[in-house]
Amino acid sequence: MFAESASSAPSNEAPTADGLLEVEGVTKLFGPLRALDDVSLSVKRGEILGLVGPNGSGKTTVINVISGLLVPTSGRVLLEGQEVSGKAPFRLARRGINRTFQIPKPFPALTARENLEVAHHGSALADGEILELVGLGGRAERLAGELTASDQKRLDLARALVTGPRLLLVDELGAGLSKTELDELAVILRRLVAELGMTMVVVEHLMGFLEQVADRVTVLNAGAVIFSGGLAEALADPAVIKVFIGG
Amino acid sequence: MVLYALIAGVLIGLFYGFAALGLSLAFGVLRVVNIAHGDVIVLGSYLAYELSTQAHINPLFAIPIAVPLAVAIGMVFYRFVAPSLGRSKDPEMLSLILFFGVSQVIEALATIGFSANQDTLLTGPVGNGAVQMFGQSFPNYYPVAAAVAVPGALLVMLYLYRSRLGLATRALMSSRADAMLSGIDVGRTSALSFGIALALAASAGALSIYVNGGVSPSQGADLTTTAFAVVVIGGLGNPAGALAGGLVFGLAEQFAQSYEPNWAGLVPYVLLLAVMLIKPEGLLSRRVRYA
Amino acid sequence: MPERVADASGQRATRAQPWRRRGADLAAVLVPTALFALARTVDSNMLLLVTIMVYVVLAQGVNVIYGFTGYLPFGYAGFFGAGAYGTYIAVASLGAGAVEATVLGGVVAVLVAVVLIPLLRLRGAYFAIASLAAALALASLVSNPALTSVTNGPYGADLSKVYSANGSYWMAVAIVAVAMLAVVVLRRSRLGLQLRAVRADQVSASYAGVNVVAARTGAWLLSALLAGLAGGVYAWSISVFYPTAVFDTTISLFAIVFALFGGVGTVLGPVVGAVVLYYVYNAIGVSDPQYFQLIFGVVIVIIALFLPGGLAAVLVGARRRLALRGGDVR
Numbered sequence: 001m002f003a004e005s006a007s008s009a010p011s012n013e014a015p016t017a018d019g020l021l022e023v024e025g026v027t028k029l030f031g032p033l034r035a036l037d038d039v040s041l042s043v044k045r046g047e048i049l050g051l052v053g054p055n056g057s058g059k060t061t062v063i064n065v066i067s068g069l070l071v072p073t074s075g076r077v078l079l080e081g082q083e084v085s086g087k088a089p090f091r092l093a094r095r096g097i098n099r100t101f102q103i104p105k106p107f108p109a110l111t112a113r114e115n116l117e118v119a120h121h122g123s124a125l126a127d128g129e130i131l132e133l134v135g136l137g138g139r140a141e142r143l144a145g146e147l148t149a150s151d152q153k154r155l156d157l158a159r160a161l162v163t164g165p166r167l168l169l170v171d172e173l174g175a176g177l178s179k180t181e182l183d184e185l186a187v188i189l190r191r192l193v194a195e196l197g198m199t200m201v202v203v204e205h206l207m208g209f210l211e212q213v214a215d216r217v218t219v220l221n222a223g224a225v226i227f228s229g230g231l232a233e234a235l236a237d238p239a240v241i242k243v244f245i246g247g
Numbered sequence: 248m249v250l251y252a253l254i255a256g257v258l259i260g261l262f263y264g265f266a267a268l269g270l271s272l273a274f275g276v277l278r279v280v281n282i283a284h285g286d287v288i289v290l291g292s293y294l295a296y297e298l299s300t301q302a303h304i305n306p307l308f309a310i311p312i313a314v315p316l317a318v319a320i321g322m323v324f325y326r327f328v329a330p331s332l333g334r335s336k337d338p339e340m341l342s343l344i345l346f347f348g349v350s351q352v353i354e355a356l357a358t359i360g361f362s363a364n365q366d367t368l369l370t371g372p373v374g375n376g377a378v379q380m381f382g383q384s385f386p387n388y389y390p391v392a393a394a395v396a397v398p399g400a401l402l403v404m405l406y407l408y409r410s411r412l413g414l415a416t417r418a419l420m421s422s423r424a425d426a427m428l429s430g431i432d433v434g435r436t437s438a439l440s441f442g443i444a445l446a447l448a449a450s451a452g453a454l455s456i457y458v459n460g461g462v463s464p465s466q467g468a469d470l471t472t473t474a475f476a477v478v479v480i481g482g483l484g485n486p487a488g489a490l491a492g493g494l495v496f497g498l499a500e501q502f503a504q505s506y507e508p509n510w511a512g513l514v515p516y517v518l519l520l521a522v523m524l525i526k527p528e529g530l531l532s533r534r535v536r537y538a
Numbered sequence: 539m540p541e542r543v544a545d546a547s548g549q550r551a552t553r554a555q556p557w558r559r560r561g562a563d564l565a566a567v568l569v570p571t572a573l574f575a576l577a578r579t580v581d582s583n584m585l586l587l588v589t590i591m592v593y594v595v596l597a598q599g600v601n602v603i604y605g606f607t608g609y610l611p612f613g614y615a616g617f618f619g620a621g622a623y624g625t626y627i628a629v630a631s632l633g634a635g636a637v638e639a640t641v642l643g644g645v646v647a648v649l650v651a652v653v654l655i656p657l658l659r660l661r662g663a664y665f666a667i668a669s670l671a672a673a674l675a676l677a678s679l680v681s682n683p684a685l686t687s688v689t690n691g692p693y694g695a696d697l698s699k700v701y702s703a704n705g706s707y708w709m710a711v712a713i714v715a716v717a718m719l720a721v722v723v724l725r726r727s728r729l730g731l732q733l734r735a736v737r738a739d740q741v742s743a744s745y746a747g748v749n750v751v752a753a754r755t756g757a758w759l760l761s762a763l764l765a766g767l768a769g770g771v772y773a774w775s776i777s778v779f780y781p782t783a784v785f786d787t788t789i790s791l792f793a794i795v796f797a798l799f800g801g802v803g804t805v806l807g808p809v810v811g812a813v814v815l816y817y818v819y820n821a822i823g824v825s826d827p828q829y830f831q832l833i834f835g836v837v838i839v840i841i842a843l844f845l846p847g848g849l850a851a852v853l854v855g856a857r858r859r860l861a862l863r864g865g866d867v868r
Binding site: 099 | 735738741743744746747750751
């Protein structure tokens with residue numbers, strides 16, 4: 001029933017020169033459960049795409065598929081026109097796709113700095129600069145296991161940045177953070193795009209955060225794309241309103 | 248020869264399934280890998296041996312004696328080790344090492360108590376002699392082993408699926424946290440499950456002394472490996488699968504012994520490795536279990 | 539960022555001076571090697587000394603695979619047996635000299651490990667039992683009468699034509715040096731850091747760009763090499779042996795417990811564990827193995843329940859309580 005408003009046909013959006021990521025008709029089944037149903041989306045170089053939808057709508061699954069944690073049942077993921085679906089996360093990390101986690105799991109027995117030393121280094125920035133950037137400059141020698149939840153999120157972001165991603169997938173950065181911390185992180189994300197030319201897909205519940213960072217949004221419901229476009233239009237779209245309020 | 252291998256495989260397979268049931272239960276409920284499982288079977292065999300040779304009663308009486316004893320010991324022991332397992336970041340690996348130590352202790356005590364030599368019972372469970380079935384002749388302990396294994400396994404099923412405690416146990420199997428929030432006494436239910444797991448192992452011992460041609464302290468490791476192969480084939484943590492796994496294992500072993508006796512020794516290991524690598528969640532299990 | 543340290547070390551907080559660390563590393567390799575080289579002037583039982591050295595190497599091998607990856611190899615004896623038989627076949631069938639044959643034993647163990655790489659897909663108890671099954675299968679294969687022309691089947695291997703008490707002793711000393719060096723280098727290397735990361739969280743490590751499979755495979759092959767060399771030198775020193783002796787699960791058991799007792803993940807822990815416990819075994823275990831086994835079992839239970847870090851953790855804990863300044867304690 002959402003088929004009319006879904007921009008799911010890949011042929012509608014011909015790959016453009018500035019397109020970085022294309023997700024083409026990805027379906028993911030978990031046994032009988034259809035977690036993603038023919039999902040297509042595209043992300044242009046240098047933009048931040050917000051990925052929204054109710055709980056269980058498949059947002060994190062999309063991130064998991066793009067980042068290589070899950071192999072799609074059908075469909076493909078293209079980075080600059082080259083198929084990357086099914087490649088192991090470490091290969092994607094070395095090719096410029098990285099992600100953060102809703103619940104980060106840094107290496108607890110290593111210091112913040114050692115957490116970064118482990119990583120494949122693809123960034124032009126030094127580890128210390130990245131720690132400064134995410135606001136961990138003063139805690140480089142602390143064990144990751146002893147950092148606060150909020151600092152672990154910063155470290156998780158730093159770990160992703162060290163690999164020098166062109167595409168960064170950010171999964172629910174806001175969950176459990178205060179308004180001030182969230183505002184700080186929004187500024188950091190925008191700086192990464194502006195200064196390093198990064199491209200991002202940001203999964204987020206908090207509309208305020210999306211307003212600050214997202215150029216466009218894609219709305220998922222029950223594993224299918226029901227809207228793609230500006231955030232303001234999304235909030236006025238009847239199908240989207242139905243899902244978020246009427247559902 | 249086909250018929251013989253088929254019947255023997257089924258009869259012995261049911262015994263293997265029963266012998267592995269406790270290992271499967273302990274893993275399914277408690278995530279405990281009881282490496283000492285085989286050694287508990289050995290203790291059951293020694294109980295049967297002593298009853299028969301010292302008290303001159305039927306060795307199968309070891310079962311009603313062993314069950315309450317094993318449940319009690321198991322419950323106390325589990326209460327003793329549970330805090331350490333609960334504290335550990337990797338309780339499964341810790342249980343592996345812990346029970347590895349326990350198996351050494353049991354084997355050592357069995358050697359001190361009964362000497363390292365193999366002891367064999369000369370009288371069968373229902374007298375000596377062979378049984379004729381479908382024109383084939385089998386030692387009479389084959390059907391006896393199956394006749395004990397099947398109702399024993401049924402009792403476990405009844406407990407799990409028809410009793411209140413069994414319901415709590417199954418709740419525990421699917422989620423420890425949810426079980427706790429539902430007001431289930433997780434500590435007691437876990438301890439009881441471990442006790443039952445040991446009771447099943449000890450009961451199997453009364454049959455193992457026949458099926459394996461005797462008992463010796465060093466048998467434990469082989470019995471654990473066999474039991475592990477059986478539950479892996481059926482799906483670790485899935486009690487119903489254990490019986491089916493036992494059948495697959497018994498049939499494979501009997502056919503190999505009939506047709507390729509030189510290489511029969513390889514069968515259990517190759518079967519175990521093949522199942523683990525091709526379908527680690529078990530041939531019969533649909534859900535993936537991460538271990 | 540001038541202070542950025544090029545090699546990934548296990549140190550934290552205030553880092554030790556590089557030259558001091560290098561000195562400690564060098565000592566960790568040279569001191570045990572020198573002690574074993576001199577041990578024959580104190581204890582004339584050379585076979586005992588070789589056996590202890592063999593267990594030092596095996597405990598280090600377990601350290602490499604369990605300490606760095608968390609994979610517990612119940613079937614570790616399979617590599618030992620493969621090394622022993624590789625050495626035998628090299629001498630008996632290829633006419634190799636004893637030293638080359640021992641090295642070939644290590645190579646054969648690595649080849650076995652290559653075949654068994656798929657086992658690394660398994661986790662926890664599955665891996666432990668699968669490695670045991672693989673070792674038992676290999677033992678059953680080697681002792682099969684059908685392979686008598688290659689392995690002499692169940693009738694045992696005879697290396698007496700290359701027997702040399704001195705030669706095998708010095709070879710054992712050399713292999714101890716190799717094992718110590720391997721662990722020291724691994725601990726200081728990028729691979730070691732990656733393995734610690736993988737052990738902490740596989741997914742996070744993968745997104746850090748670590749090739750999890752390759753890193754684990756590296757540790758697996760290295761640990762097999764050490765066991766194979768140990769098996770080879772053991773075969774050479776004992777000269778006549780049966781399949782049951784070199785594929786004995788007790789060998790895996792000893793190696794694992796020695797490593798756990800001393801402390802896995804450390805450089806010297808497994809050495810101390812092997813020397814102390816094997817001497818205890820030699821004192822009471824040979825005449826009354828069941829009493830040794832009892833003590834052994836109790837030790838394992840105590841380690842599992844109360845001392846997950848082994849002897850090393852106890853010592854470090856005591857040092858930390860004494861020093862209480864933090865910083866240089868690790």
